[in-house]
Amino acid sequence: MHQFNFRISLVLTMLIMVFFAPTEGFSQDGAKIFKGNCASCHKPSTQKLIGPGLQGIRDRWPDEAKLIAWVKNSQEFLKTGDAYANKLYEQYGKSIMPAFALSDEEVIAVIDWANKGGDAPAPAATADQANTGGVSTDSNAQADSDSYFLVLIGIAVLLIILISVLGSVKRSLETLVNEKKGIIVEPKPVLSPLQKFKYWSSQNKKIVAIASLLLVSWVLKLGWDGLMGVGVYQGYQPEQPIKFSHELHAGQNQIACVYCHSGVEKSKHANIPSANVCMNCHAYIQQGPNYGTEEISKIYAALDYNPETRVYGNNPKPIQWVRVHNLPDHVYFNHSQHVTVGKIECAQCHGPIDSMAVVEQYSPLTMGWCINCHRETEVKFEGNDYYEDLHKKFMEDSDYKKGDVFTVEKIGGLECSKCHY
């Protein structure tokens, strides 16, 4: 039976692993460049966005040099009078592809990657999970411990049933033996369950004491956990005024986070994009796959924009998004410190945003959670002259032992005035 349960748990774990495994990895240069520069207008498939889908682009542009020139500066290339390019330009409503400061190699990398239709859906457990790997492992671990807990409960229930069955078997056997021996067993006085319990507890004071102690501790723990949870809004998933789906934009369309959250590398705020950023694409994309024109038209309404005439009115109304991640006012958090200097991936704190149709608060955002990360995370000192001497001093410290890690804590990352002032 035990083996059977183990098998179940194994199957469950596998299922969960498959379920939580990342759908795609994106580590190639081509993919990265594509997401940073092209994804807002192109798809790495045959599907059209603002511009044409890029799958099979090589077939359409036999001369690679021309293609590179076109990608790097389309306006200049149009002036050469290339027939195909001009045709494309007309076909896509004369929307201008901006110039890109990319090297030839980078353009080729993008074309190579997009030509084959982007990343084919990756098999579940390839080693190539660089970016979302951390997250998926976490969720697997979470799933594993959950399933083990279920298995334990199952085992416990089965054992209880077993004990009671064995007990009743034992009683019937005793009655049988007694009947055979001719011993008449006097029927016990009939006691109410409460009286029974009282009698039993008076006979087993130690057990009662221990049990009460356990009970009290359990209640206290429940209370403690409850109090610690006050103000922690992990999983907070408010409804937004526009049903913007990160799953669609960041997941399927693979628009880089920084494209919209442009402050993340230079400011304390990642910034909710202003509506004019939406319009970079939605001036052309007027219909979405999930809600048709309904949600997109809310952007137009906010900007007082008429999609037919393409004219902005003079009665715009700001969009009131609901903040998902709220830190108390006495906490200073700076995105650029973590993203630019600390080189932390967005997903580490925000979770698998690219699979969230409605964004939820993934991390608890408690001080303990911050502190833990500061204890464990190694300072990204390589190639940063700010840290060079500091790292040297750390290594030369007499207290330094092999295996010590140059963590954020070591440079004062747990100090109050790093976040509170």
Next chain:
Amino acid sequence: MSTTKKYWKGIEELQETPEFLNLQQNEFAEELPVDEFLGDENLVDSSTNRRDFLKFLGFSVTAASLAACETPVRKAIPYLNKPEEITPGVANYYASTHWDGMDFASILVKTREGRPIKVDGNELCPITQGGSNARVQASVLSLYDSSRIAGPMKAGAEISWEAADKEIIEKLTAAANQGKGIRILTSTVISPSLKAAIENFATAYSTTKVVTYDSFSYKGIAEANKAYFGKAIIPTYSFDKADYIVSIGCDFLANWLSPVEHARQYASTRRVSAEKKTMSRHIQIESVLSVTGSNADKRIAVKPSQIGIAAVSLYNKLTGSSLPTKSLDGKDDSISKIAKELKNYTGKALVVCGSNDPEIQKIVIAINQYLGSYSTTIHTDITDNTHKGNEEEVNSLIEEMNSGNISALLIHGCNPVYSLPFGDKFKAALSKVDLSVSFSDRADETASACSIIAPDSHFLESWSDANPRTGYFSLGQPTIQPLFKSRQVLSSLLKWSGAELDAHDFIASVWENTVYPSTSSLKSFSDFWQKSLHDGVVIINSAQEDMNEVSIPEAVDLNKAAGIISAEAAKSTGTELVVYTKTGMGDGSQANNPWLQELPDPISKVTWDNYVMMNLDEMMEKGFNTILGQEQKSDTVEVKLGDKAVVLPVLAQPGMPKGVIAIALGYGRTAAGKTADGVGANVAGFIQYKNGYFHYNVSGVSVSESKGKYSLAATQTHHTMMGRQIVKETTLEEYKKDAKAGNEDILFATNLKTIGKDGKATAKELNLWDSFENKNHFWNMSIDLNSCIGCGACVIGCSSENNVPVVGKDEVRRSREMHWMRIDRYYSSDMNEEVAESEGIGAIDKFLKMEVPSSDDVEVVFQPVMCQHCNHAPCETVCPVLATTHSLEGLNQMTYNRCIGTRYCANNCPYKVRRFNWFRYNENAQFDFNMYEDLGKMVLNPDVTVRSRGVMEKCSMCVQRIQEGKLKSKKNGERPKDGSIKTACQQACPTNAITFGDFNDTESEVRKAWNNERKYQLLEEVGTQPSVFYLTKVRNKNAEEA
């Protein structure tokens, strides 16, 4: 043995009256008025029974607690169309110009998400060189003043701009057509564009004339220069080139002409180091102890009427002439000595005088000419254009108004009803003018008497330009959209003169035609305009004729001038009064600014009031209370001159001669707004208008007891160092001999054989704690007491940067001011250990006498004190919740969200720099200052927490700036450069007295300061090892003075 004594509550109990016995049975003496609080008479008929009540109660409690568990919904509202240059969370800086009729400064405005939150000096400006003063620092709060009016007003009611424009244009046209006078009454216009706009206006309305009026007049200097050089100019001064400075009643460091510039120049001559062991010598001859006087090497106190005599005597002694003069009440010897010393400083001396009397100024010019100061320390080729007010024109304007010849008057940049000595006459005359328009941003004393108020925008909402002196231009740009329906004066004048031009375009066109042709470096005007906007300043080479070669012309009869001066001095009777301007309040135009109201006056340390300053001994003779304290109320006196009288508290001020009193201008506003109204009394009425000049020194004043008591709120109530070495001081001669003079190590006798020869050790060597290495940064601050002039700009800078609340007069009186830094001011005392010993004075008497400042020739030292960031901090060890801790970078951190308010730390702090939030100062109607209003809260720095009630706070060494600077360096992959991170106080300081930096950076300025022999730490003997240290004060005293 038990006592048989019986205690009874009253005669009723003793006699056991029936009423008493009856009452004894009841719990309450009277029947409780249950009906009153149950109230409703129909309660009995109500169908709501007790159970229902409990149900409702239960439901509401549950609902409330459930609601509390829900996530609070916070909105995030992004821009619809984000301006390219704005990144939310990152500050933008714009170069602009501050000019309010009193202080000129090229400034850098820090904005966050489109709101200006901090004003600092622009380092590209050759005048201020990045310095600023308290009034400039505080000007950002005046922007968010809720007393500003919402739009144009007529007869107390709001009207639209269209209606106002229509009426004004109609009346102006009618006036011009009828040939009736139109006058523009304005403070000095230094804006070339505004000048051009006024010219346009005068072309459109031919009867227009401009009358210039400054609240504080410099006409005397201009007229004296006119007598000499033929042109009414105010020259510019180079205090940095002067090795010997004599100031006769001139507060050039805090109030006179261009104080920020003077302070910076002056400090550069006062700094001494191993490389430069010289400094200027500064003599101050004055009546009232001023900021400048308190920094002098030698100060000579004379009566106001003798200021002129002092100048004449100096001239006589210097040149050997014998102009008519009088004796100087025993100070003649001092003047002789100065004259003797001055002779050795030809070409390196500077004599300045603050008087508005042209005769005295003529003598001063003669002295400077004799000393060869012209074109070395005084420049007539570069003139100061900031003060061209002419009170004579104002006086004749009133006559014209009364005669009915003026039918339109536009008033800009001044408040004559309040600030003129004959303000009531002006107000009366105003009613005879058909159209009176005020450009004031509020319905102030003058504006409320005008027919229309056309509110000017704040300078942070406007385009502006300035030409404060020859060859120097400064450009101002708006940093926020106008908060109210205001319109800048330039636009209003353009509109009324029929030119539909926007202020920006107009200024650009003026610059294209005037400033741009004088520059040659840039190829197109648009390039030039962009660069000028970015830099904020433009310097063109356009020196005027240098007049140094001009000899004393015949027209200047010094004998006559000296005769007039002596005759005036002889007329002086009774008590003499000096009307002066305070460093914080100035002329009172920013009186509604709570930061300035709460800034302690550098000298008296009193906030929120003006008062009568009087000689200490005289006060004792008259029986006035001389002690300032929480429970010691000041006596009030009535000061009377003719029909003008004010009642004000009287304050003992060392350094004033007997028979002299002084009162500050700028108080007693009646229509400035809720903060300013009713604070102090207006003494503009005491200014004497004589022969076309305002005289700020007045004689014949009577001072009489008015039997009142008044509480003054001072931040410092003890005035001397009581024999301790808090400020270390030496003289230049001593310093030259031994760089450690005045800063000798304090040695403690120990029984340790290991230390020194005889077991004597310094505090640093005696240490209970383990040593600790600051591996990364080690933030240190050095304060040069020789540069600090005590002006208080840093205090406002700090309040502005760190969201320090204003607490109001009553709380300051209770010593609950919240300023993170204070500037301690100490007077010298005649009593010291040696004197006590030789005279056999006992300990108690000795200390009592030590607290009394020197009666004559008092010396003053200033010492800015903020959290010393002790490396062995006494506060840290006593905090029960670790709310105050030490960082690896040497900062003493204060964590508000951890603090439970035991105040142990404040009690254990030897420097008394910790401030406790006794109340919630924000959003609290009891503290109705800027943090109570939505508008005022816009000035808050979003990077600094607004503290709540019950927590301790203190200087953080601007940790938010440190963190910002470090982050910037990390992003660039480099170590922070020395000087790239500045604290707010350092940035505000006009004299560069404060240096901040990383001690671990061996090349840093602060490290160099640490190695200076003058370095000492405050209360070193306590063993706290602070990260803030001071450099000894050095005075340039000669041997007999020392």
